[in-house]
Amino acid sequence: MSKDIRIKKGLNINLVGAAEQTTSKAVLSNVYAINLNDFHGITPKMLVKQGAEVKVGEPLFYNKNREDMMFVSPVSGELIEINRGARRRILSLKILADKEQAEVSHSPLELGKASKDEVKAYLLKGGAWPFIKQRPYDIIADPDATPKAVFISGYATAPLAADLDYVLKGREKELQAAITALGKLTPGKVHVSVGASSNSPLAGLSGIELHKVSGPHPAGLVGTQINKIDPINKGEVVWTVAAQDLVVIGELLLTGRFNPERVVALAGSCVKAPKYYTTKIGAEISTFLYASGVTNNHFRVINGDVLTGSKSRPDGHLGFYNNTVSVIPEGDDYELFGWNKPIFNKISATRALTFSWLQPNKKYDLNTNTNGEHRAFVVTGMYEKVFPMDIYPMQLLKACMVKDLDEMEQLGLYEVAPEDFALTEFVCVSKQPHQQIIREGLDLLYKEIG
Amino acid sequence: MSDKRLTLKKRLHIIKHHFRGKKMAPAFNAFHTFLFTPDETTHNGSHVRAADDLKRTMNTVIMALVPVLVFSMFNAGYQHYSAINGFPQNFSLMDDFLTWDNFWIGIIKVLPLLVVSYGVGLLVEFIFAVIKGHEVEEGYLVTGMLVPLIVPIDTPLWMLAVAVVFGVVIGKEVFGGTGMNILNPALTIRAFLFFAYPTWMSGDKVWVYQAVERAGGPDAISGETILGYLAQNKGAEMSYSVSDMFFGFIPGSVGETPTFLILLGGLFLIFSKIASWRIMLSAVIGSLVMGLIFNGVVDQGWIGETSKFYGLMSFPFWQHLIVGGLAFGIVYMATDPVTGAQTNRGKWFYGFFIGFLSVMIRVFNPAYPEGVFLAILLMNVFAPTIDHYVVRGNIKRRMKRLKNATILPKDSEGKANELQAETV
CATH class of the missing domain: 2.40.50.100 (RNA polymerase II/Efflux pump adaptor protein, barrel-sandwich hybrid domain)
Incomplete structure (x- = not known):
């Protein structure tokens, strides 16, 4: 049974340098x-x-x-x-x-017979548990908790993000094993969302509640999907797993081996030949970055997508959860009359002499400039246009800033993760650090209540 | 050319580092960021950002105000000469309105208001920024433009200066600056003028240049506003046509008259997504509803022609939008995001009551037949209350959902309970 989720509010950020769908093997990292x-x-x-x-x-x-x-x-x-x-x-x-790789091998888990506690113990011991995250608080799941449901998004809408249909192709066996295991951990459902017009290997799995999602970013964020399918209430716990991490979990369950290998999208306007690489968690980014080549020496390497990733360097290492590495130009330059001249080469959610609304499908080469200074919240109504959840984003941000625990709770902080505020942060005229505000709010709430 | 720019850019960059951490840094940065958007980059979180900043937002509002300002400079002269010589018989836009003589009156009367407003206001802003060590914020760029447009033309400059200081300090800075204020600063300035110097703000002498100076003399001129006529039940004496009202060839506060240009400005602000169409539309609806109620009262014969409210109440309901400051207030003042309602649903209520109360106060105010600024200030005060109830609605939905929550016990708790049960 599939249920459709249509997202209207949001914004697709089309950037130059999407990864071409060919995969190379990255050289081994030292x-x-x-x-x-x-x-x-x-x-x-x-x-x-x-x-x-x-x-x-x-x-x-x-x-x-x-x-x-x-x-x-x-x-x-x-x-x-x-x-x-x-x-x-x-x-x-x-x-x-080492030159010769030695590995720890567990005996494969018999999924058919295994109990909930056995699955848990197996994942905890095997090192795959950290892939399971929980909401509220957006942290690694508490193994003691019983989630009311598990949510998996098989649809990546973030700018330049790896195409999940492509990277998961042919991994049905592992995906199914992981889904079966997760199904044992919750008395509720395992919700899997795929793009409405996608050809996702996730769609054919058994033991899932399938949802077809369409609409602009953040339609692909698991937080958006939770909010539309079965929102989190106070006291409830849901677990989320990134679709690609299911493969690692599944392989561990089937073979007893922790296989950190994954297909990573190398993308961004500073990459000469953006495409996919097979590499491992923790590998040095330069092992595949320079294989594709860079067009410019003044760039920023981002571990993850441009909205939620963390700042890294060519000699940085692929993050534990990441399947995208974005490389975009640094924007540490001044722009003459940048605040009042007509702008054609940047994305904007308004039409204040900004013209990205004329060509919604044009691809832009954005850099890391903030395009203005940090200010107090002034403009209203803008966040709501890109924020599809039934939550008042600005009010929630302000509650976090003043550390009002009651308000944070009542306005829905349990339902969100920092990544859900990436788009509001992108469009913010006052250049406020939304994701950081939400992260600090979640940490405070966890400390005081969780 | 490009080389020169480079050096200017570099030179300013060096000076900026010179000022870093110093007291005067905000003052320098204000000028620097006016020339160049800064070289600041993102750190964590969203690594790319949209093109808009607050300067661009404010600049868009200013662009929407420029036609109104230019019109008001011509209208200053037009009203002055028409008061002396009588209104031209066959009005021609080019020969009677857009003339150098008219514009000159604008230069000597309107421009000084603008200069004083910006000069004094920005000075206060700079002083506060330096003392408090924060950047100079853009809010006053719009306020400074609004102020000269909503005062009578003969307002003495020193009065305006005093009012601006009051408005910026008490209306905004004491609350923490742009984004933190409760009342619209421009309207706070207007209200201060109105209550501190009422004789300069109302009557039939202040709306036309030199009317005050000439009062009582042989060459006395008068420039009663339309609302002024109506309040005195002298509507029949007016010689203004509906098109005069719509296009703004009427006396009034400096920039409030050209409804047509205000309408264009409003459409531009809606199109550019800077101002809220919800507030504008609901305010228009609110004023029409109140106007219709008053018209209805007159139609029912509940008040007679001798009533002091008859003139204003019998005024066709839709014409309230094209006289006085209603259109200007709705488009440029009510839509201030800081002091208005902040939730989309709240904006509907907020706008509606601004329109509704503006017309109500306009009709019932015994001292002064205009109420837009009072209505907006009143709704500024109530905007947080409106938002509070709208947000409560969201919280209630969440609470309702909570009743059906499936809160599952933790494993450890479950085991503890079992153990307890066993031991019992």
Whole structure:
């Protein structure tokens, strides 16, 4: 049974440099890194010491609050660096890869017979649990909680994001295994959304509630879909998994191996030949960036899509959850009378001498300039045009800024993740950091209530 | 040429770093960002941003005001000479209106108002920015343009200066600057003038240049507004046609008269998505409804021709939109996003009551037959209340949903309960 979700409010940001649908194998990375910032809110406890040898799938550290939640190595090699920040907080781990890859292998789980607790224990032990995230709070799922439903979006609408139909092709077996396992973890449904006109391998799976989604970004964000399908209430928990991470989960369940390999879209106007690469979690970005070539020396590498990714560098490493690396020009330059001259080469949600409304399908080469200074909230009604949820975005942002817990709760903070506010941040005339405001609001709410 | 620009850009960049962290940095940055949009880049979050900033938004409103300003400069002279010589018999736009003589009156009367408004207002803004160490905000760019357009032409400049200082400090800066104020600053300035110097703000002498100076003398002139005539039940003495009212060849506050140009400005603001069409449309509806009610009262014969409200009440309901400051207020003042309702549903109520109350106050105000600025200020005060109830509606929906929530126990809790049950 499929239900259609049509999103009207939103904005498609069409950028130059979408990845062409061919896949190359990236050269092997010498050094792999795990960035602890990827695991928001986790306090790591190291299991191996610096200089130790680790295998693929061997636990590197665990969650201090949940000792059976393992975070495993994507590669076999020597742990050469534990990079610490203020108060000795671990920032990142670096592993020098061996020539010969050795791996930890578990006995495959018999999915047909396995109980809920067995599935949980298996995923926690195997290092695949961190792929399961929860809402509220947009953090790694609490294994103790029972989610009312699991949501998976198989439709990427973010600018330059990897096409999920393409990267998941041929992985039905793994996807099905992961879905079956997730189905055991919830008494509710496993909701899977695919594009209305897509040819997604997810659509044919069993044990799912299929939804067909259409409309502009953020139609593909799982938060939008949750809000339209079965919104989160106070006290409820839902789990979400990125479609591509299902493959890792599925492979672990079927073979007992943690396989960090994934197909990554390298995209953006600064990439000469934007396309897909097969690489591994934690691999150095330069291993495939320079294979495609760059057109310009003054660029920004973004781990993820341009709306929600994190700033990185060519010698940075592919993030744990990312399947897109975007490379766009830095915009640290002044523009003469940039505030009043007619603008043809940038996207705008208004028509105030900005002309992107004339060509809605034109592809733009946007840079990282803020196009103006930070100001207090002034303009109203603009966020609502790109925000499809039944939530008042500006009121919620303001509640987060003044740390009013009651308001945050009542206005729907439980339902959102920072990524849901990426578009409002994009169109914001006052250049407010919406995603950061929401992140801080979620953290505060988690600390006080969660 | 391009080389020269480069050096200017670089030079300013160096000076900017010179000022960094210093007290006068906001003052320098205000000028710098006026020339160049800054070289600031995004950090985390959304790495690309839309083209609009607050300067562009404000600039769009100013563009919508420029035709009104130019018209008002011609109209200043036109009203002055017409008051002296009588209105021309066969009116010709080119020969009677768009003349150098008319424009000259505009230059000597309207331009100084504009200069004082911007000069004093921006000075206050700069002082506050330097003291408080924040950037100079753009809000006053629009306020400074609105102020000269909503005051009578003979307003003494010192009065305007005092009012602007009051309006910017009390109306805006004490609340924290642009985006934080409760009352529309331009209307706060107008209200201050109205209550502090009422004789300069009402009557039949202030709307036409030199009418005050000449009063009582042999060459006295008068320029009663249409609403003024109607309030005195002297509607029959008026010589203005509906097209005069619509195109604005009538006396009134400097820039409030050209309904046609205001309409174009309003359409431009709606098209450019800068101002809220919801507020504008609902305000028009609100004023028509109130006008119809008054017309109905007259039609029913509930008040007689001797009633002091007869003139205004019997005024055709739709013409309220083309006289006085109603159109100007609806298009440029009611749509201020900071002081107006902020929710889309709230905007409907907010706009409706502005229109409704404007016409009501206009008819019933004993001292001064105009109520737009009072109505908007009143609704500014109520806008947060309107929003509160609209947002409550959203919260209630969420609460209702909560009743059917499937809150599942945590595994550990479930086990704990089982254990407890066993031990019991």
